[in-house]
Amino acid sequence: MTNEPEVxxxxxxxxxxxxxxxxxxxxxxxxxxxxxxxxxxxTCAQSSLTLPTASADASANTPVLDxxxxxxxxxxxxxxxxxxxxxxxxxxxxxHVAPDTVPLVRxxxxxxxxxxxxxxxxxxxxxxxxxxxxxxxxxxxxxFSKQIVDEEFRILMFAEVQRIFLNAEIGEGVLxxxxxxxxxxxxxxxxxxxxxxxxxxxxxxxxxxxxxxxxAVDEKLGANHLNLTIYSVxxxxxDLRAHIFADAVMxxxxxxxxxxxxxxxxxxxxxxxxxxxxxxxxxxxxxRRAALSLSEYAKTLIERTVTDDRSETKVSQNx
Amino acid sequence: xxxxxxxxxxxxxAARSTGPRTxxxxxxxxxxxxxxxxxxxxxxxxxxxxxxxxxxxxxxxLLSKPREAVRCVAQQQIEIMRIQxxxxxxxNRYLQQRLDQDVHISAxxxxxxxxxxxxxxxxxxxxxxxALSKLVKQLKILDARDD
Numbered sequence: 001m002t003n004e005p006e007v008x009x010x011x012x013x014x015x016x017x018x019x020x021x022x023x024x025x026x027x028x029x030x031x032x033x034x035x036x037x038x039x040x041x042x043t044c045a046q047s048s049l050t051l052p053t054a055s056a057d058a059s060a061n062t063p064v065l066d067x068x069x070x071x072x073x074x075x076x077x078x079x080x081x082x083x084x085x086x087x088x089x090x091x092x093x094x095x096h097v098a099p100d101t102v103p104l105v106r107x108x109x110x111x112x113x114x115x116x117x118x119x120x121x122x123x124x125x126x127x128x129x130x131x132x133x134x135x136x137x138x139x140x141x142x143x144f145s146k147q148i149v150d151e152e153f154r155i156l157m158f159a160e161v162q163r164i165f166l167n168a169e170i171g172e173g174v175l176x177x178x179x180x181x182x183x184x185x186x187x188x189x190x191x192x193x194x195x196x197x198x199x200x201x202x203x204x205x206x207x208x209x210x211x212x213x214x215x216a217v218d219e220k221l222g223a224n225h226l227n228l229t230i231y232s233v234x235x236x237x238x239d240l241r242a243h244i245f246a247d248a249v250m251x252x253x254x255x256x257x258x259x260x261x262x263x264x265x266x267x268x269x270x271x272x273x274x275x276x277x278x279x280x281x282x283x284x285x286x287x288r289r290a291a292l293s294l295s296e297y298a299k300t301l302i303e304r305t306v307t308d309d310r311s312e313t314k315v316s317q318n319x
Numbered sequence: 320x321x322x323x324x325x326x327x328x329x330x331x332x333a334a335r336s337t338g339p340r341t342x343x344x345x346x347x348x349x350x351x352x353x354x355x356x357x358x359x360x361x362x363x364x365x366x367x368x369x370x371x372x373x374x375x376x377x378x379x380x381l382l383s384k385p386r387e388a389v390r391c392v393a394q395q396q397i398e399i400m401r402i403q404x405x406x407x408x409x410x411n412r413y414l415q416q417r418l419d420q421d422v423h424i425s426a427x428x429x430x431x432x433x434x435x436x437x438x439x440x441x442x443x444x445x446x447x448x449x450a451l452s453k454l455v456k457q458l459k460i461l462d463a464r465d466d
Contacts, residue, residue, distance in 0.1 A: 107377050111400065114407070139382055140458040143396065147451065150403065157433065164430045245437035252444040256451060263455060 087112050090124050096131035101142065108142050126152055134264055137271060144264040151257035158250040165243050355405050355439070357446045361397060371397050388464055395454035402447045410436045 089109050094102050112123055126149045136142045202213050305314040321329075339348045361367045371393055378389040414432040422428060433440075 104381050107374075107381065108396075138462075139378070139392075140462060143392075143454065143458065147399075157430075160426070161430045161433050161437075164427060165434070242434050242437060245441050246434065248441055249437065249444065252448070256448065259451075 086110050087120060089127075093124055093128050093131060096128065096135065097142075098135075098137055101137060104139055104142055108146055123149070123153060134268055136264070136268075138267070141264055141267050141271075144260045144267070147260040148257055148264065151253045151260065154253045155250060155257065158246055158253065161246050162243070162250065165246065355409075355443065357402060357405060357443065361394060361401075367397060367401065382461075384461065384464070388461060391457040392454065392461055395450050395457055398450040399447065399454065402443055402450060406440055406443055409439045412436070 087110065089106055094105060097105055109127070112120065114120060114123060127145075130145050130148050130152075134141065134145060136145045305316050307314055339345045361371055371390075374393040374397060375386055375390045378384070378393055379386045382389060410429075410433050413436045414429060417428055417432055
């Protein structure tokens with residue numbers, strides 16, 4: 001089942017760096033180069049998934065399912081980047097926060113924990129978007145902003161994983177077995193792959209809790225349309241298990257992100273409210289009095305004249 | 320219930336057991352049951368303790384609050400950081416395994432390595448959830464303080 005990769009990738013290595021913060025001496029997390037040109041065929045070791053290839057002949061076998069909407073793909077970066085390395089927050093990000101907050105931002109984003117395959121610039125793009133929207137001012141707001149960015153980044157990564165699951169082909173043996181049950185012998189390979197991809201999406205939907213999909217699966221199983229052997233079931237269950245895990249991680253990340261957004265919005269709203277309805281303190285009264293007396297004094301310095309209509313002469317109005 | 324004779328026999332057999340004898344072997348077997356190490360308190364790890372002290376000092380200075388007031392916040396912040404690091408380390412371990420097999424790295428490779436790491440990653444979610452809840456609580460306490 002494992003196809004030989006057709007494209008040789010550019011150099012891509014993991015940089016191992018002992019991390020003082022990593023628990024129990026596990027290897028330090030690092031970001032990884034992902035050359036976009038090096039799309040190769042891989043087979044998942046734990047399941048029967050086979051990834052579609054970037055080559056022209058393989059594109060014919062790629063399922064035509066609509067991919068899961070994914071706003072961002074892993075970016076290519078020219079070098080490896082050890083995660084524990086202290087990073088400098090870009091100026092474009094700092095522009096969106098109050099000058100007093102800049103040291104806090106620098107401290108909070110000093111160590112960015114990138115997930116493999118993603119670039120630092122992408123991370124700070126997201127930070128910039130969140131800062132633009134929420135304009136964090138206090139430490140709590142900054143902490144929640146960071147949480148939102150981290151969770152969003154994770155969601156993007158798992159969206160990619162889910163897309164691959166949904167677009168992956170079912171292993172050849174399983175494919176033949178199911179295809180023979182459902183389709184006529186003269187069905188083309190493309191149609192057969194599409195059919196299986198559609199079927200796969202129905203099962204994934206059923207597992208994720210979609211009642212319509214579950215009903216569709218029940219009907220098919222009830223009518224004995226899925227005549228699967230233990231071999232096929234084992235592979236498909238493996239795929240589903242991975243899909244369920246991805247779904248669980250994604251759901252948890254979404255929940256945490258939404259919670260952080262709700263908390264941040266609440267904090268921002270409270271801040272604006274405080275600014276608007278705050279009762280004047282003794283300090284404010286003092287400043288206002290000072291400002292009033294200053295304006296009264298300033299009035300005396302300004303030459304105020306009116307023009308007499310009859311004589312058309314200018315008459316001073318100053319006291 | 321185990322009889323005294325059985326207990327004595329177990330002890331005799333255990334005395335003949337060939338466990339790890341070298342220091343390296345002992346060090347390795349000591350970590351046999353280690354899954355991710357997130358249940359270890361921050362204070363037990365000297366390096367994390369050092370990071371915690373640094374962050375506490377920085378926050379105390381930047382927020383103009385006493386050290387003891389910001390320490391709990393810093394603790395949860397470091398805890399979240401530790402979980403994120405562990406997650407990235409797990410994914411990278413699977414990725415490294417693929418690279419060791421001379422597999423060419425690509426976006427799909429990274430995604431597949433992530434997929435393989437999923438069963439381990441799922442376990443970390445509840446730790447992160449808990450740390451985040453504690454952080455929110457500590458931030459509220461910090462906000463309510465009038466120092």
